[in-house]
Amino acid sequence: MSTGGTTGAAVTAVILDDMKDHLRIDNTDSDDIISEYIDAAVQYIEDRTGRRIINTSDVDYFDSWGSYLELSRYPVASLDSITYYDNDNAQQTLSSSLYVIDLESRPTKVFVEYNAALPGILSKLNSIAVNYTAGGGTTWAGAPETIKQALYLLVGDWYNNRENSGEKKLSDISYGVEALLGINKTNWGF
DSSP: OOOEEHHHHHHHHHHHHHHHHTTTTOOTTTTHEEEEEEEHHHHHHHHHHHOOOSSSEEEEESSOOOOOOEOOOBBBEEEEEEEOOOOSEEEEEEEEEEEETTTTHHHOOOOOTTTTTOOOOSSSOOOOEEEESSOOSSGGGGSHHHHHHHHHHHHHHHHHOOOSSSOOOTTTHHHHHHHHHHHOOTTTOO
C-alpha cells in the first residue's frame, strides 16, 4: 500500500499566532523559521501517530481487495470514492453499495458489504485507490489537546535549541512529546 496527502501548510497558517503566543514572541522577525518548525512538527506528529490534525484529502493505494482495506490516516471524516482498474485496464468507480466503512476502528477499515461480489481487477501495483478525507475537523480548534501540546513542545524545543551543539542533543525528542503522542497513535504510526 502507498499513501498521499499532507496537512502541514493548512495547520501552519492557522496556528502561527497561537505558536508565537506560546513562545512569547510579539514581532514578525521569526515568522518564517517558526512556520518551518510548525510544518516539520506537524509532519512528525502525523507520521508518528497516523492521525491527521486538520481535514486533508488523502488517497491510499492497494494491489488487491483482500478481506478489508485498512486506511493509513485517522480519523476518517468521509470516504469520497474507491476507484480501481478493471481487467480491461479501464478505471472504474466502485459502487458504495458494495462496501461499508468502520469509522470507529483505529485504523479505519473498509469492508466488503455482506454477500457483495467485488469486480475483478487488473493485476498490477496500486490498482485500487481509496480517496478519503481524514482529520479532526476544519480548524485547529478540533485537534485533540494532547496533539496541540505536543506541537507546542516540539516547536518550542526546536526554536529554543537551534544549534547542533551544547549539552542537549537535538535528536532527542522530549519524553513529554512521546507520551502525548503515544495515546493518539494508530497502527500506522512509526
